[in-house]
Amino acid sequence: MALSRRSKVVGLTLVGLPLGAVALATALPQDQMRRNLYSDKASCERDYSSYQCEPSSSTSSSTGGHGGSSGGYHGPYYYADRNSVAARSDPGTGRTGQVTTTQTSMRGGFGSIGRAFSGGS
Amino acid sequence: MRREVLTPRLAWQARVEALGLDFHTTDGQPYWWEAACYAFSAVEVDVLEAATETLHQMCLEAVDRLVADGGLGRVQIPEKYRDWVAESWRRRDPDLYGRFDLAFDGRSPPKLLEYNADTPTALLEAAVVQWYWLEQAKPGRDQFNSIHERLIAAWTELRERHPKISRVHFAGVYDALEDLRTLEYMRDVCGQAGWPTEQLDISKVGWNGRAFTDAAERPIEALFKLYPWEWMLQENFGEDLLTDCTAFIEPPWKMVLSNKAILPILWEMFPDHPNLLPASVERAGVPGPCVEKPVHGREGADVRLLGADEAGTGGAGRVYQAAYKLPVFDGIYPVIGSWVIAGRSAGIGMREDTAPITTNASRFVPHYFA
Numbered sequence: 001m002a003l004s005r006r007s008k009v010v011g012l013t014l015v016g017l018p019l020g021a022v023a024l025a026t027a028l029p030q031d032q033m034r035r036n037l038y039s040d041k042a043s044c045e046r047d048y049s050s051y052q053c054e055p056s057s058s059t060s061s062s063t064g065g066h067g068g069s070s071g072g073y074h075g076p077y078y079y080a081d082r083n084s085v086a087a088r089s090d091p092g093t094g095r096t097g098q099v100t101t102t103q104t105s106m107r108g109g110f111g112s113i114g115r116a117f118s119g120g121s
Numbered sequence: 122m123r124r125e126v127l128t129p130r131l132a133w134q135a136r137v138e139a140l141g142l143d144f145h146t147t148d149g150q151p152y153w154w155e156a157a158c159y160a161f162s163a164v165e166v167d168v169l170e171a172a173t174e175t176l177h178q179m180c181l182e183a184v185d186r187l188v189a190d191g192g193l194g195r196v197q198i199p200e201k202y203r204d205w206v207a208e209s210w211r212r213r214d215p216d217l218y219g220r221f222d223l224a225f226d227g228r229s230p231p232k233l234l235e236y237n238a239d240t241p242t243a244l245l246e247a248a249v250v251q252w253y254w255l256e257q258a259k260p261g262r263d264q265f266n267s268i269h270e271r272l273i274a275a276w277t278e279l280r281e282r283h284p285k286i287s288r289v290h291f292a293g294v295y296d297a298l299e300d301l302r303t304l305e306y307m308r309d310v311c312g313q314a315g316w317p318t319e320q321l322d323i324s325k326v327g328w329n330g331r332a333f334t335d336a337a338e339r340p341i342e343a344l345f346k347l348y349p350w351e352w353m354l355q356e357n358f359g360e361d362l363l364t365d366c367t368a369f370i371e372p373p374w375k376m377v378l379s380n381k382a383i384l385p386i387l388w389e390m391f392p393d394h395p396n397l398l399p400a401s402v403e404r405a406g407v408p409g410p411c412v413e414k415p416v417h418g419r420e421g422a423d424v425r426l427l428g429a430d431e432a433g434t435g436g437a438g439r440v441y442q443a444a445y446k447l448p449v450f451d452g453i454y455p456v457i458g459s460w461v462i463a464g465r466s467a468g469i470g471m472r473e474d475t476a477p478i479t480t481n482a483s484r485f486v487p488h489y490f491a
Binding site for chain 2: 004005006008013105106109111117121
């Protein structure tokens with residue numbers, strides 16, 4: 001008997017769900033990462049080692065009440081949820097708390113062409 | 122190979138929508154079309170399978186040659202990205218899928234029209250919707266379509282190969298319904314392979330100076346992208362790709378194959394191969410009637426048929442491929458989308474049109490074989 005050339009079973013778990021249900025199923029867990037932004041290097045080094053403090057560039061965007069600032073120095077990334085297991089081994093939020101603001105990633109660096117066209121072919 | 126006219130299943134729209142194909146009709150025109158189907162013999166399926174695997178191997182040889190010879194500029198990869206692409210090939214970063222578009226009439230060898238190696242769509246229709254159609258409309262018949270189970274097997278293999286990757290993000294343009302459904306389907310089979318998945322609109326991908334991040338600021342370990350490499354290279358985060366901090370599916374080396382500049386290279390490496398058509402980057406390299414294609418065109422956009430004495434547009438962004446007479450059934454031109462999953466031929470999906478150039482409006486038609 002010749003072998004069948006088709007899938008034996010085609011079961012779906014996600015496809016076909018209403019869009020709202022898909023959104024719920026894909027809700028992200030709360031393990032956001034942040035890093036602190038300081039006005040100068042000395043402030044940063046009060047919280048972190050010298051090698052962990054880097055000049056802040058345009059590679060990240062600020063969030064929170066003081067969003068939009070640039071320049072200064074930033075510390076290393078840490079988990080926002082300090083109770084998470086992952087947070088036990090990260091550099092922490094800093095000792096002094098004298099933080100200008102916190103930063104998350106810059107976004108929107110991909111997708112500009114796709115807004116005009118879909119990506120499939 | 123023949124085209125059969127059929128009576129569609131009762132409530133076919135609801136049936137295909139239940140499988141996620143809610144784009145079965147676009148701009149008032151049917152995209153999913155089950156008032157006809159294509160029938161193949163087992164021998165014809167064997168021919169398609171063999172041709173697909175042969176073409177895939179030839180493509181891999183072409184990548185190997187271009188990397189070894191420093192020829193990535195020939196497929197228009199910008200200079201600053203060439204080492205990164207070459208390294209992806211030398212590591213043999215695993216690829217997942219691709220779709221060859223073939224001209225085939227059941228008698229002559231299948232001919233390669235193009236290779237959608239990076240962001241192929243029409244996947245849900247081929248893997249799932251036509252499978253259920255067969256169950257209901259042609260019970261007892263077979264279909265050249267093990268795409269679904271091969272995708273799950275391929276994701277399983279990827280997961281086993283990368284045990285430290287905890288989750289896979291799926292990025293694309295979620296506002297586009299067809300892309301959304303394709304991404305959902307890929308997430309579905311990836312999840313069935315045991316890997317946690319998350320959706321992420323491509324515009325929400327972040328860059329923190331060291332790594333690409335998701336909306337929760339976590340580093341993206343692996344990213345399945347339904348978004349063409351050539352677009353990503355042009356956009357603001359393009360140079361950040363060079364940090365090589367994320368595993369991409371498809372891998373960077375796939376961009377060597379996902380543009381039509383590979384067609385002249387294949388013809389050069391395998392002249393007169395029965396599954397290839399003459400192709401050149403110059404109009405004069407393909408005497409007679411030909412098809413002019415943009416190197417990075419999508420879904421038939423900007424493709425032109427040129428008569429024997431007709432000049433081409435010229436320039437670096439065009440390739441010329443000998444015109445091939447597609448088979449015609451009742452005034453309809455079919456093209457076969459032949460799927461490669463993890464390097465193996467996995468099945469086909471049929472598109473048809475009243476014009477000889479397949480576009481994004483061309484209908485998807487199911488098939489069976491006996």
